[in-house]
Amino acid sequence: MPVSIHHIPRLLGLDHTLALMRDPYEFISRHCRSFGWDVFEMRLLLRRTLCMTGADAAKVFYDPTRFKRAGAAPLRLQESLLGVGGVQSLDGVEHTHRKQMFLSLMSSERLQELASIMTRTLRTGAERWSTLDRIVLYDELHAVLTRSVCEWAGVPLPEEDVTKRAQQLCAMFDRAGAVGPPHWWSRHARNRAERWMAEIIESIRAGRIDSSQHSAAHQIASYRDGQGQPLDAKTAAVELLNVLRPTVALSVYIVFLVHALHMHPEYKRRLETQDGHLAQAFVQEVRRFYPFFPAVPAIVRESFEWKGMPFTEGTRVLLDLHGVNHDPRVWKEPKLFMPDRFLSWQENAYTLVPQGGGDHLRNHRCAGEWLTIALMKAALEFFVTGVSYQLPEQDLGIDRTRLPALPRSRLILSDVRLL
Numbered sequence: 001m002p003v004s005i006h007h008i009p010r011l012l013g014l015d016h017t018l019a020l021m022r023d024p025y026e027f028i029s030r031h032c033r034s035f036g037w038d039v040f041e042m043r044l045l046l047r048r049t050l051c052m053t054g055a056d057a058a059k060v061f062y063d064p065t066r067f068k069r070a071g072a073a074p075l076r077l078q079e080s081l082l083g084v085g086g087v088q089s090l091d092g093v094e095h096t097h098r099k100q101m102f103l104s105l106m107s108s109e110r111l112q113e114l115a116s117i118m119t120r121t122l123r124t125g126a127e128r129w130s131t132l133d134r135i136v137l138y139d140e141l142h143a144v145l146t147r148s149v150c151e152w153a154g155v156p157l158p159e160e161d162v163t164k165r166a167q168q169l170c171a172m173f174d175r176a177g178a179v180g181p182p183h184w185w186s187r188h189a190r191n192r193a194e195r196w197m198a199e200i201i202e203s204i205r206a207g208r209i210d211s212s213q214h215s216a217a218h219q220i221a222s223y224r225d226g227q228g229q230p231l232d233a234k235t236a237a238v239e240l241l242n243v244l245r246p247t248v249a250l251s252v253y254i255v256f257l258v259h260a261l262h263m264h265p266e267y268k269r270r271l272e273t274q275d276g277h278l279a280q281a282f283v284q285e286v287r288r289f290y291p292f293f294p295a296v297p298a299i300v301r302e303s304f305e306w307k308g309m310p311f312t313e314g315t316r317v318l319l320d321l322h323g324v325n326h327d328p329r330v331w332k333e334p335k336l337f338m339p340d341r342f343l344s345w346q347e348n349a350y351t352l353v354p355q356g357g358g359d360h361l362r363n364h365r366c367a368g369e370w371l372t373i374a375l376m377k378a379a380l381e382f383f384v385t386g387v388s389y390q391l392p393e394q395d396l397g398i399d400r401t402r403l404p405a406l407p408r409s410r411l412i413l414s415d416v417r418l419l
């Protein structure tokens with residue numbers, strides 16, 4: 001029996017876009033708490049929008065019979081973060097077919113291969129860092145991850161282009177949520193990067209680049225859809241960027257790993273001596289605890305009612321990913337950083353959703369989640385046993401008004417020494 005409510009929880013006012021942008025991580029859960037309900041209505045970009053939080057909401061949100069993704073992402077995010085025509089915007093069999101291609105890149109051997117490349121590249125980076133007074137880790141990681149993922153994905157990257165390409169890949173996720181000039185730079189960066197990727201795809205197809213058959217570039221260039229058709233070069237470029245861009249975005253999580261090690265030195269000591277269970281638990285808690293991707297959008301496919309709220313066909317809906325990860329009904333002391341909670345955790349596709357929920361193939365859950373965990377574990381090992389460093393005086397407070405959130409200092413390291 002659906003629960004009925006007499007008054008629809010609704011935010012008063014013409015539009016709430018600015019309020020959401022000012023407080024992207026807490027906005028939805030704060031209002032759900034004040035309404036005492038898991039869903040409320042507001043206006044976003046002048047459209048009626050429903051915001052939902054909690055594990056039950058995640059279960060409904062990831063039911064593809066109720067929601068679709070075509071037309072869900074606002075144009076400004078397509079022009080910067082996502083691109084047009086990528087897997088994020090597909091539904092049904094077309095989505096599953098293309099998603100399968102992404103998931104086929106994620107065998108455990110391939111994940112370990114990228115983890116080894118990244119560790120090697122981190123060591124080379126740290127050799128240079130050891131000659132400098134101090135470094136800003138967030139900025140340095142962009143080049144490390146760009147080099148690593150290009151090598152792994154079969155994308156040739158001349159040394160003289162590393163800085164430029166790293167800046168372009170970073171701008172797509174680091175400035176996408178901004179307004180004004182930083183957002184325009186993000187769009188410009190996407191245009192340049194898509195042209196670069198389209199050239200790579202065409203060169204592979206013409207046999208001018210001999211990339212490994214297993215590489216992401218080769219797989220995307222030779223992908224055929226359900227009708228046996230290849231992707232046009234622009235869409236293939238968007239999909240190759242769907243591998244490169246988020247891998248460089250791991251710089252955010254690696255900064256948070258080092259931040260967490262600094263704030264909780266007892267874990268550093270335990271990680272030096274304990275087996276992989278604690279490393280896995282530490283990585284999971286970093287993904288749960290720190291703010292990264294605040295919410296995801298979808299569109300109601302056919303009208304239905306949930307918790308007394310009418311979900312009318314065509315309405316935009318936001319699922320509060322950060323709020324689900326901090327829901328006190330599921331997580332004891334959600335605002336405390338406690339990796340031990342994951343030592344006995346039962347895997348659940350709807351309570352821990354930093355990279356989306358549900359099923360990786362059938363739903364839009366992040367295609368790179370296993371890769372993210374593998375690279376975070378490799379980075380954790382490097383910063384625990386591979387290198388020593390100091391954190392000089394700096395502002396380590398997390399700026400939650402920017403997207404993605406980051407320590408205000410972007411994490412400054414000094415006295416770096418390879419061990």
Ligand code: HEM
Nearest residue numbers: 087088242243246247249250293296355356364366367368
């Ligand atoms: C850096 C950490 C990462 C975070 C926080 C993250 C987060 C997310 C989120 C929230 C979604 C959307 C889920 C949804 O729409 O329901 C997503 C989708 C996706 N992610 Fe990630 N991601 C990360 C890393 C990666 C990596 C490393 C890759 C690839 C190598 C990747 C590839 C994708 C793709 C292709 C999709 C679209 C999936 C689909 O629409 O079916 N992500 N990610």
